[in-house]
Amino acid sequence: MSGEFAAPKGVPDYFPPASADFLAVRNALTDAAHRAGYGHIELPIFEDTALFARGVGESTDVVSKEMYTFADRGGRSVTLRPEGTAGVVRAVIQHGLDRGQLPVKVCYSGPFFRYERPQAGRYRQLQQVGVEAIGVDDPALDAEVIAVADEGYRRLGLSGYRLELSSLGDDSCRPQYRAALQEFLLGLDLDEPTRERARLNPLRVLDDKRPAIREATAGAPLMIDYLSDSARDHFDRVRGHLDRLGVPYQLNPRLVRGLDYYTKTTFEFVHDGLGAQSGIGGGGRYDGLMGQLGGKQELSGIGFGIGVDRTVLALAAENVSVAGDPRVQVYGVPLGGAAKDELVALAARLRDKAVAVDLAYGDRGLKGAMKAADRSGARFALVLGERELDAGVIEVKDLRTGDQQEIALDSVVDHLAARLAGDPATE
Incomplete structure (x- = not known):
């Protein structure tokens, strides 16, 4: 690399100005969760490897092929988190959150790690927003979780997506379906790795994206046809709540999520532009996960993970920009050392008034500094030189209209705060 460094393969950088869209997406998704009563939880970046092996499932691609696992200096096997649900359930058990008010409703965001072949929308460090509601098995709660994700997308202005919905049944009907599916799969001419997967976890074969496997399994039995009365009633009630909430969906009886802990309601948001x-x-x-991870109570849960990276790409595919307000509202242009000293102090006073301010550093000339002011996206430029200092005034230029006026130095903070407070673009 000739002595130069680059980000690891499959790990995207987000930097200004494009990072504004990334932040807007993440904030919109978490805000939708907070409005529904989901509190913030901050999870460790790495956990005991056994947490994911037991919780996610050893036969899944995530555990068997994709985890970043290593021994720490104490010889313990730890893994960079590939998903969030297992960590949340571990935290609920460890800290006794299940002994308080139920459901436990939490929201999290941050990076997750999977060793995959990098391509557009598939990264080795992926950014997600997730929610989990643990402790109550209520179809209305399933519908709320789905609606929270849908609200986040809608508030971003995303329109070209669809919600696919299915049920994976419960313990009373999954064994019968598993046997029927396994019998069907083992009757096919499959390669040995796929045949072994059919023996260990036949549902995983339905998640195989290879065209030949999808064609071979087109006639496979469907879980939706094996649902018990209780599982079917649960699914029907989820659908009824979604109808009342105005959340459109499409039934997809072949929908299989890539993790082993899912039961009953399962869903995916899909955008064909990607x-x-x-x-x-x-x-x-995920009704059995708490018991698998050592919880004394067998509490049910429901949650989602939304890809921030992929949502950013979906918005770009629709030519929708969600970047927020400009990075700064006021840009200071000092002409001389004494003027810079004054503007540094003035910027601090403006920031105390919740006004975003930046300065032209590096002793630039007026022309270069004004170009920087234009690029910053600021509404106003403050130009201060020796003449203005001597007169106790400062030039305030409206960068939208080009209008310019002199304002007394001792009143410019209140003047700008008042003007920005009345600016619809800054409210």
Whole structure:
């Protein structure tokens, strides 16, 4: 690399101005969760490897092929988190959150790690927003979780997506379906790795994206046809709540999420503008996970993970920009050392008034500094030189209209705060 460094393969950088869209997406998705009563939880970046092996499932691609696992200096096997649900359930058990008010409703965001072949929308460090609601098995809660994700997308202005919905049944009907599916799969001419997967976890074969496997399994039995009365009633009630909430969906009886802990409700948001990596978020119910991870109570849960990276790409595919307000509202242009000293102090006073301010550093000339002011996106430029200092005034230029006026130095903070407070673009 000739002594130069680059980001690791499959790990995107987000930097200004494009990072404004990234932040807007993440904030919109978390804000939708907070409005529904989901509190913030901050999870460790790495956990005991056994947490994911037991919780996610050893036969999944995530555990068997994609995890970043290593021994720490104490010889313990730890793994960079590939998903968030197992960590949340671990935290609920460890800190006794299940002994308080139920459901436990939490929201999280941040990076997750999977060793995959990098391509557009599939990264080795992926950014997600997730929610989990643990402790209550209520179809209305399933619908709320789905609606929270849908609200986040709608508030961003995303329109070209669809919600696919299915049920993976419960313990009373999954064994019968598993046996029927396994019998069907083992009757096919499959390669040995796929045949072994059919023996260990036949549902995973339905998640195989290879065209030949999808064609071979087109006639496979469907879980939706094996649902018990209780599982079917649960699914029907989820659908009824979604109808009342005005959240449109499409039934997809072949929908299989890539993690073993899902039961009953399962869903995925899909955007065809992304090509092969069309899933932009999804989740489902996980009624047995707490017991698998050592919880004394067998509490059910429902949650989702939304890909921030993929949502950014989906918005770009629709030519929708969600970047927020400009980075700064006021840009200071000092002409001389004494003027810079004054503007540094003035910027601090403006920031105390919640006004975003930047300065032209590096002793630039007027022309270069004004170009920087224009590029900053600021509404106003403050130009201060020796003449203005001597007169106790400062030039305030409206960068939208070009209008310019002199304002007394001792009143410019209140003047700008008042003008920006009345500016619809800054409210």
